[in-house]
Amino acid sequence: MTEGHSPAATEPVRERLPRGDLVGAGVATDFAAPLAASLDDELTGYLRLEPGDALLGGGGSEAVITLADGVPVLTYDAGGDADGPAALAALAGTTPVRVERYRLPTEALAPLHDAVADGSDPFRVAPDAPARELADDDELADRSRRAAPPERRDATGDHDALAAFLADEERVESVRREARAEARARADEWGLTDQLDGD
């Protein structure tokens, strides 16, 4: 992030976001609350998100979601590992998450949000994508879509974040492994172990 005026459009998006005024911070147990609060407040600025694994010293990095009138526009992993939908995939399921909410004047974000062919395209997400992919909240997703400007409302049919998730074999296998362990633990708890396969 930089102080003062936005640098030239040739610099990467993550280096062009001006620092905003901190308007709130806290640890959220899910992504719905901070996204809904931003939408209700029509916040223009950005959320800085520090996932739970980073809070616990797991070395995860921070992510940023920029907002125009409360509606998500750009997303990136601050460490530079993932942009746009891939950054959402990396964030999904990482609660609890520390959230800082920053306000910026619309004109400070204009060079990132409004410019055409400014290199921000890979960072763009559909207005409802964070609510769908992070918060698992259809109602919030609908509200985000309706609050988006007309030209962005159609940009809601992409499945890029899910594609990025499915491309991460190690991540998917870890979800499966945890589910298998949970299934066995629950079977034990419920007295169903004699129904387990191979037992």
Add this chain to the structure above:
Amino acid sequence: MVEAFAVASGKGGTGKTTTTLALGMALAQRYDVTVVDADTGMANLLFHAGLADAPVTLQDLLAPDARGPDGAAVDVADATYERHGMRVVPCGTSLAAFERSDPSRLREVVAELAADADVLLLDSPATLASKSAVLPIVLADRVVVVTQPTIPALSDALKVQEYAASYGTGVAGVLFNKVRGDLGSVGDQAERYFEGPTLGSIPDSDAARAARDAGEPLLAHAPDSDAAAAYRAAAAGIDPKPKAAGDVADRFRSAVVPERP
């Protein structure tokens, strides 16, 4: 022959009941199909199937004395309704009946239904968090996993598969529902992780909501809709495997007794 399928998602809001009735109607073109509302805690199939006023339901069969609302003894046939080319066993929504119902009787009911069907579809609870909620998955031969194309929904779908596998239950396929736009590469990518194929992609549709409001299955209410066509194509990808009816009936009868939820 009979094969029992649990239609499951591990979470709510994916359109499981719409899917159960749609697949049931499509499969009924080729097979004897019985659809059961196995989500006894949050029953809603009766509203989708125009059976909101059904005098006898699964709830009455699950009562310890198996007596209907008028106090007369009821049997499985009394709670089975011929609708849209299938047999439908709805579950009532009375709190009093739910409280006196004994979920362990479900296996007996299903065992009896299994004797008369080629395909048994169990509309399953939207959770994996209790013993009675996983029972349909434990009992079924295979699951049809219903999901939406989002990371949280797909993660829950994977969880359903792993729970099913733990109990020796296979995966008949994965159905993406409420899809906006083109599924793109996601269907093929998902096949790398699921034991069954991606059966199809059902477009997000006002027709499904209208069908629910009208109390009709989608394939009866809007047979020419894109969603109905997608369901018929998906059902064509399910290939019920012949099994001796006795096997399934015995398995249901020998299965675990769930405690009250």
